[in-house]
Amino acid sequence: MNPKIAILGGGYAGMAAAVELAAAGAAVTVFEAGKVLGGRARKVVLDGREVDNGQHLVIGAYGELLRLMRLAGVDPVAAYLRQALELVVEPGFRLACPNLPAPLHLAAGLLGARGLGMAARWQLIRAIRSAQTAGWVLATDCTVADWLAQQHQSRNLVARFWQPLTVAALNTPLEKASAQVLLNVLRDSLGGARSASDLLFPKVDFSALFPEAAAGFVLARGGEVRLGAMVKSLRRTESGWAVGEGDERYDAVICALPPHRAGMVLRDLPRLMVLAQQLEHWEYQPIVTVYLQYDPAVRLPRPMTGLADSPAQWVFDRHYSHATPGLIAVVISAEGEHTHWSREVLIAAVERELHLRLQLPAQAQWRGMIAEKRATFACVPGMQRPINKTAEPGLWLAGDYTAGKHYDYPATLEGAVRSGVAAARELMGSELWESIR
Secondary structure, eight states, rough: OOOEEEEEBBBOOOOOOOOHHHHHTTTEEEEEEESSSTTOHHHHHHEEEEEEEEEOEEETTTTHHHHHHHHHOOOHHHHHEEOOOOEEEEETTTOOOSSSOTHHHHHHHHHTTTTSOOHHHHHHHHHHHHHHHTTTTSSSOBBBBHHHHTTOOHHHHIIIIIIHHHHHHHSOOHHHHBBHHHHHHHTTTSSSSSGGEEEEESSSSSHHHHHHHHHHHHHHOOOOOTOOOOOOOEEEEEEEEEETOOOEEEEEEESSOHHHHHHHHHTGGGGGHHHHHHHHTOEEEEEEEEEEEEEEEESSSSEEEEETTSOEEEOOOOOHHHTTTTTTEEEEEEESGGSSOHHHHHHHHHHHHHHHHOOOSSSSSSEEEEEEEEEOOOOOOOOOOOOOOOTTTTTOOOOOOOOBTTTTSSHHHHHHHHHHHHHHHHHSSHHHHHHHH
């Protein structure tokens, strides 16, 4: 018999678990409340234009995401514009790693960093070297701001390198962000193989990048993917797990909902009441994406540019990746002064910054904005992240917010995918799996 597995949530974590289980012969049913797969990394329609609800940059170190894409039938070579690491943050900072074997590529990149005085350059080298020597592990976790102070990083260096990098990687302000998790990201990118630090710009929307192909993989193996299927309750019966009010019963469940939704679904399970309360009160950080359509002749020198000391933190030219000339996407990560601005004020501020800092036209031809208030969890020191296995037999969690020995990332696509894979493999390695096959 094929085990019947219900997966709650069609984001990257849920679809990763679905692919792993379907490949192992399980009869998988995915329940997704929305009309589009991808969760917090999905395509959306703004004024008739198909865009993404964020930019979600991928790096070469995201090996599990790339593996599952191939398994689902997506060729990463065709799906991404891949470039060697080049971080440009205006005014004047540039860090690029040349095509040299690791760790020479990192040494050359740090030594050749532009836009810093010699003192600041050595401060940066010492901080990275100190982290490497310690195995990228802190004796005690602290905020990124405190760690940078310990490393004697200058204000200019923080503004041009550490601030843009931290909010991009952790989506949490320096004063709150976990230094250990930041080092985990640096370990696998700058501290990894040369190709691990490559920047991968998706050339298709985030639903097509993996979740939709994963759905096709599941369907081809006899599974189901139900869109517009919001799950409000979960209970265990003598004949199996009941999902919502349906009559079907499942041998096991992987809950890949975002924390607040998972908490609502799990609250009626006696063994998980404390966990449900924890998830319902999870702390989040927002991400705002502003889309600006200029004349098709408008083009930036590169796909991605950072702006120091600006509400417009990272600017993406989608001409390079999505063949949409003149369409600029601006990402504003984490909470800040802009959080309290109106839509009109924020978009006007972004337009003004791009005009003054990057010499783009003073006004765009079209403007759009997507605000995700719960874009990611707040990646703070010492946070208690739940593991995949729950106290309820036959129920696992999956999501970028979970903790596991194979993933200690912030809220990223790779973290979500690794969690989904881990939950599926724990299920397949359990006594329950043996009993239902």
